[in-house]
Amino acid sequence: MTVVSPVRPAVGPNDPGRVVVVGAGMVAHRVVEQMLARGEAAAWEITVLGDEPYLPYDRVHLSEFFDGRDADALAMGPSVWDDARVTLRTGDAVASIDRDAQEILTRAGVRVPYDNLVLATGSWAWTPRTTGIELPGVVSYRTLDDVTALRDWISAREQQLGRPLRGAVVGGGVLGLEAASALQRLGAHATVVEFADRLMSVQLDEGGGETLRVRIADMGVDVRLGTGATRLVAAPDGAVGLLVLSDGSTLDVDVVVFSTGIRPRDRLARESGLAIGERGGVVVGPTCRTSDPLVWAVGEVASYEGVCAGLVAPGNAQADVVVDQLLGGTSEYAPAPEGTKLKGVLHDGVPVEAASFGDVNALTPGALEVTFADPVAKTYKKLVVSDDARTLLGGVFVGDAALYSSLRPMLGRNLGADPSAFLAPEGGAAVPSADLPDDVVVCSCANVTAGTVRGAVTEHGCTSVADVKKCTKAGTVCGSCVPLLTKLVNTQLEASGVEVSHAMCEHFAMTRAELFALVRAEGLRTFTEVVAAHGTGRGCVVCKPVVASILSSLGVGHVLDRANAPLQDTNDHALANMQKDGTYSVIPRIPGGEITPEKLAVIADVAREYGLYTRITGAQRIGMFGARLEQLPQIWKRLVDAGMESGQAYGKSLRAVKSCVGQSWCRFGVQDSVGMGVQLELRYRGLRAPHKFKVGVSGCARECAEARGKDVGVIATERGWNVYVGGNGGFTPRHAELLAEDLDDGMLLRVIDRFLAYYIRSADRLQRTAPWVADYPGGIVELRKVLVDDTLGICADLEASIAEHVEGYEDEWAATLADPARLARFASFVNAPDTPDPDLAYTPERGQVRPARPGEASDPNPVIARTIAVRPSDVELEDAL
């Protein structure tokens, strides 16, 4: 039998010692994160034990699994597991707790001793006793394994039956609606069966429930209210085939998801004799201690005043309390009023909004309801206020939940304005945000108050929303408070007189985005004009290429214009990418990776004659390396004459569009991915941006082009194309997020046009699309509103700027070859234009050449270097002498 027992830390009287956390969910992660953040001074070790075989993951965003976020992508800040004081064991459930011996035993037979035990086992998906619930095709919706099983069942069953599946979701709560949306996204039809008389019956009043029903029905989901699931009947082959409802009716089904509530996972606690609440859950007091002073409980398994919370926010608050207590603090848990927001339910890619908080049914004596319902816009908003109409008691928002995040923190407080002013269609009274009292919780997931946010600015020197997020964790869980957080941070920054430096460099005191707007608005055409109007000095390596890129993006100053030449990095100046020895790479565009034997032969001839090292690049192209500055025009003349053009492998611009072979050859492909890849590459070639950008096109959901690792990823569906944005490989890999679904070819181009143009206008210098999307206030959800719903009314303008680029495109190398003035730049020495740099030296490697390292046998001529035998070493030479 194994014993996991890290060396017992030398504990002081107030040190927590060996802390064992049973359960590895979001709240367990929070415990560890807080220990690392706050427990620097104390002696402790933490062991976290989870039964699921994954790193603790973000259950709140579970449905993003269907957008391709796998276990790794959903993992909660995994860096905490790297700390030497932290041990994580996954895939092994805890079997029992021995409180006398102060140790736990896992199913695998591992014993883990503890000084303090934290129960964070969460809850399980409860299902009513229904005949047939064990049939294949009946699943829950709570864990990664659940959603994986759902996806796998749908794809296998669909293939078996040869038609789209009919699905049913039992339970019309937040999670049930999320499951229904997931069914749709997986290509199945969905019917939601809800026993109550409305959807989200716990959170919504009658009017809100009805508005939500209309919105859900609009998605194409059938809604059956006031009836429950009685039994499930097998199809002839044994899988689920029929759902019998309590009203006597039946539904033909191929897949059924049960989402009928959760129950605390308190078995371990029961069996070890801890006090259990009447409705289940481990009884805890305000310190989160259980009936055993060495055992604590947090999250959904903890029963505080008879209630087990079902949200992450109270769990995090409890985790904070436990960590504080373990470290000798005295903080206590006080349940904050919570709200609920529907999430993960998409109608044509746009989230269906529904949210509420507080006394939604106006049960407080004397409470007044102020309601604004718009049956045309399908929105419903209600505020519940005290009898004097001053104090906010609750709110319900369906169809437009923008007010939720700004008003929820005002619960129990004076509204400061006529409640109806908030509900007017135009937004009416300014939403309170900047003047929130310090103790108001802004981010309920991470339990961060307005005061803490302000403190992050005033005490901890945070100068941006990103800093504050990092410092306080606010806005890092569900993200719904980010707009409010942004306002709060900016207001505080202004109030504190903190000079927020957006300066690009010493010559320009603004960001690239601001400069872009100025150059565009004022029609400036040269660096001299720009620096005279908005900058100082002669510029530098930072601002000159930025201005060059802006002028190029605006189509007013070609990268090759004489006035722009001094601004360009050597890469854009030489139209080639500088290598480590000062020579350049030559990479012609090969759209879609398609290349004729004739062009291949020209590339082969050029590479052989000039002794260039040749390889297939990571972008499905052929790169030739080692071309000297003075050779570039001759080499490119050969390539241009053979019908090739610049691939901009040197520019902050489109690099390549990677594609899989797609429908034309692949037996799985559902669209012509190569054709689309070629079309996109030719559309955006040469487009200058704040940084390079890459595009991928996959012909089916197998995603062979790895499109979601690109700035723009296009993935074929049966009905068209899904477009994802903000992906990245490189140093900080990030999967692209879904921007729009099932677009036809024309709409796909328009959406990508808008995305790229918006990125080019508003990103920072050298900011790839991944951080730009991640930092966009409100994230992908807001970006979708701007780029798909056109809420800012800028889409036509964005499309026009790309159209202008497409219109004005010319091949940079062809244009350069045609212009003697430009060609003059390609001289090795001004007084010896054709003399090669005498310091260049090459050494053979695997039949080609590479730059020689100091002391290596080498030849200045790569053609010769490639063929020479390795020369005798210096030692042998000395011997010979």
Added chain:
Amino acid sequence: MSTWTPVCDLSALDPERGVAALVDGVQVALFLLDDGRVLGVANHDPFSGANVVSRGIVGSRGERTTVTSPMHKQVWDLVTGECLDAAGKEPVDLPAFPVEVRDGVVHVGS
């Protein structure tokens, strides 16, 4: 001192941009500035070991006129060759060369 080597016509230089010149086997980076001055420093970038200084971007730091290596962005004073930003490395200055323009011809001294 005072061997002056004629290198090229002034008209061969682009304003605010550099060229490389071979002066008696030594590679010199020459820059024509907007104000008409021509400045010369070594073309050899001591940080990367490549002869690329002439292909760097010209700019300013405060009052000083600078060039930045296109390889790893180290910055030097174009007048004195002093290394102003070693980009995390030990600073290494560039040799500076006297340059004169006589009758429209650029001369480099050595």
